[in-house]
Amino acid sequence: MQIKELIAQMMQGNSRALARLITLLENREYQAAIMKEVSPHTGKAYTLGITGPPGVGKSTLISGLVGHIRRQGLTAGVLCVDPTSPFSGGSLLGDRIRMDEISRDEGVFIRSLATRHNLGGLSPTARQSIKLLDAAGKDMIIVETVGVGQVQWDIKKVADTVLVVLIPGLGDNIQMLKAGMMEIADIFVLNMADREGAQDMLNELQTTLPSFHTAWRPPVVPTVSIRSEGIDTLYGAVLEHRAFLEREGLLQKRRRERDFHLLVEMVHDNLQEEVERRLAEEEDYKEIVDRVKDASLDLYTAADRITEKILDKVSR
């Protein structure tokens, strides 16, 4: 009852209902109920992923983009995915939303989300939150992640267009990060382009590109987000990439692939939960674990036995 009401309110544009539903997604029982209800209303929003190392001005850039989107008469949703420390249990970076001027606009919804298993990845909850924003009628959904490690690949799994944000003079130490990001970018943003070394970085990016990309050659858009410079060109590049995807039939194809990956991931999460429950609660599983502990059973035989029990092969 309550959920159907919340969803109805959300679809009428109620931001508080939307926020409440995102919170409820964390609860696995509500999750299924919400998503089954919401599913038929998804597929209209365009998703923009923004990633890059810490400190390149992603938040300011998003703030500029959201302003631009609003001036086109469109609505926007922003999801920020924070890295969380497994030891402290809290966010290391604190609340990363520094977008005061846009956060009071009713056509904009902003939310910070936790990362998957504290490793910096996008959780199924994050991916389902995107679908909620879609059903809530947001035209453009912006997902911000920190482009380090796993997240930079995850963003490709949710976004129609991926912006990789860099700044001049990032230094040799993160050559590797840049290399990993090279391959996921649909558009490069060279932010703080008024800084020294910007031209060198532009040249460097443009000479590195051809080896990775074929049909779509990612443009490099210089911006100075703090002064809102280059935002219109950047938005134009996003629209161009979208037109490219639609022209090539890639938009629907990629979205279907993403749905399939989400499906597989949800199944794995279900199974993982079940395995953990059985190992903790069920006597015959606990017995196997105990035999590993006292070294009367090796790890590998134990893994096989547990797998077989779960797949119910033993009792057949």
Added chain:
Amino acid sequence: MQIKELIAQMMQGNSRALARLITLLENREYQAAIMKEVSPHTGKAYTLGITGPPGVGKSTLISGLVGHIRRQGLTAGVLCVDPTSPFSGGSLLGDRIRMDEISRDEGVFIRSLATRHNLGGLSPTARQSIKLLDAAGKDMIIVETVGVGQVQWDIKKVADTVLVVLIPGLGDNIQMLKAGMMEIADIFVLNMADREGAQDMLNELQTTLPSFHTAWRPPVVPTVSIRSEGIDTLYGAVLEHRAFLEREGLLQKRRRERDFHLLVEMVHDNLQEEVERRLAEEEDYKEIVDRVKDASLDLYTAADRITEKILDKVSR
């Protein structure tokens, strides 16, 4: 037959047999056979994890440590885990072993390994390779990972002692990386300690430490690995940490916990393989996937149905 022979050769100190067995671990059928055989001979080696951002001189440091270990009359195994690009299929950094002077020593075994799912994590194969080196009689096993994203947590799952390597002047952009690494370090290595800013970095590290650590306070060891300076002090710190773990009963406790995690991970890998096989091959699973594709079934109901089928709840 062949595997038992290889294992016998490996345990007599044959490096080629060891190398061959590590390669065979990639094959899941051989994996179980090898590990069941080898399991009873493990538990004697000490595992040292070395992590840190790219470019801090981890390889040179390892080279120095291996030399030091050899001079104590002990043998060493080194496993380097490289980040691999999912798009290129190959290693971005190339072969990272620049340890010519030690790689011809028969008491030293060095091997590069791929990362888990291309995301930079340690695969079960990497974790099993550590056990192989252990069974092969290596006294000290050094595992090198790039300290970015997921890997920095994974190293804690395999190493008795974790060294986090930093250098002066890493810059503000990787404050976040440093923060994440803070919490996994048993010992900090401040390499290139002859560089400008070394003292500031030492002070910074020492003031940040107390909030994370309790019983064991990680020392900060300055080194200049290129000139082999500080290696003996560093090795001394490793022995001290080992003595601490043994005194507190933590060594065995942590190893048992690590075995349990490996067990759970192997079960998940087994299940994941089975799920992927069924979704690709079995008609009733393919039918569910097709219904998602033509939108006659929502993703969430589909995930539940697949989970139930795998857990065999439907037929009961």
